[in-house]
Amino acid sequence: MSKMKTIAYQLIAISIIVLVVFPIYWTFITSFKTPRAGLFTTEFHLLPVNLTLEAYQAAFQSPLFNWLGNTLIVTIPTIILLVFLVTPISYALSRYRFFGRKSIMTMFILVQLLPVMIAAWPLFFIMKEFNLLNLQGLALAYTAMLMPFHVINLKLFFDTIPAELDEYAFMEGASLPRILYRIILPLAKSGLGVMLILGFMGVWNEYVLARTLIIDSGQYTFSVAFGEIGAYWQTPWPVFAAYSVVSSIPLLIVFIYAQKYLKKGLMKGALK
């Protein structure tokens, strides 16, 4: 009886996982099909037949790496800015009791619920004034968009580090930046991990701002480019699948590396 139950549980678990992972698996096998077999293949095979790398060859000759490069050009400054703008304010909110502290935190929690859409066009007009309708401007907008969540999240991580530690460091004559970035931030390693992975995911998943603020098609990030491709479907399906596989690799690497921090981080925001 108990053995039957174990097997039943395994079967249910496997079928759920198969259903959930199916789109990813299907994309992966499709990317090895030949793009010449008609524009779009209708036949469906569970296992790949006639593996070729033609789709990848076609993908590498397309602007794919241009889009991915653009996305990276946005991601890196966004995350750097995020770390240096979030750390000091989270530290202040965690360690000091000052007038307006609770209002600042309440504001940071509530603005997370606002739609990006209400900021998109005003940002367009602002960025236009400063000649920032490009990847740099997009990075600034993303940093602001990601700030509220990370300020609260990192503050909750700082709360778990005993204040005696900063006190001791201060007595030893360490400067404030040194205390912040050399002592406290490394101790909030999970918090930093959450910031890196969610910051990365935030940029790689964002569509509205990228679509609004980037006007030159040479600067399209891959979300915008993919949206454009999907609107017309002129790319053969295997080539599109190859695009998908290649552009998922960076996020996958970050995800595998930082997955362990994710659970802790999300729980922090919810519990405390």
Add this chain to the structure above:
Amino acid sequence: MSHKPPFSFFISKRTLLLLLIPSIIFFLFFFIYPIIQNLTLAFTNKSLYHYYNYEFIGLANFIKMFSSPSFYIVLGQTLLWTVCTVSLQIIFGLSFALFFTSPSLKGGNIYRGLLLLPWAVPNVVMIMVWKGMFSPTFGAINSVLGANIPWYTSPWPAFLMIQIVNIWLAYPFLTLLLIGAIQSIPTEIFESAEIWGCNALQKLRHITLPLVKPILSYGLLLTSATALMQFPVIWLLTRGGPGGSTEVLMTWAYKEAFFSYNYGYHAAIAMFGALMAIIVAIFIVKKGKILEATVQ
């Protein structure tokens, strides 16, 4: 400087300002200022024709919105979309979390890792992949089902399609939260419940659910707000179609700005959407006591 600080040595006003000012200024300029701009924009007639010489027109945009019959249709569709996707996400999130933390399941850790895979792939990529899979001409879904369902051109199949894709993209969040919450319940509680003769359903109703409730309401808050504001999933899959049957407030607002260039009207619609999200937020925050827990 009201309450008792955790420590008192370098609390000088200067240090505090040094820590706060750069981030606050940045945030005010790139987040709060655009939102205020949007508020003012909603009361103007800014459009392609009145790009520089736009003027204050009072509540005209809102009157136009409330007197337009399509507004009520779109509002109803937004609510239907939100209620459906949020309840389905909770059903899936909760049952996945309960199932994959069950002690009868061996290797739960590996399964829980695989369950998060939708997060490891960029959203837009997967939305487009799903769109391809749903394609009536070359998609895998119709060929697996052996059916010929017009996912793109018929209202209810299109609605079902955006629901499926959104749930696939969003379920890992609630699942992850709830798995954490369930795992943090001490096993002794379940053991003593078993000694008292509780069955699985009673344990679920009287132990697990009450204990995960705070996390569930936090998840509900974020999921509802995200669903109300959902744009990319719907836009990239159906563009609000066919025939406006999947149009929600955000896609409507987007079209007003991108295709009709009515920036003032766009701002009014977007603001109305934001207001709805805020109302939902206040309601859930009050019910779930979320703020008190975080703002300490």
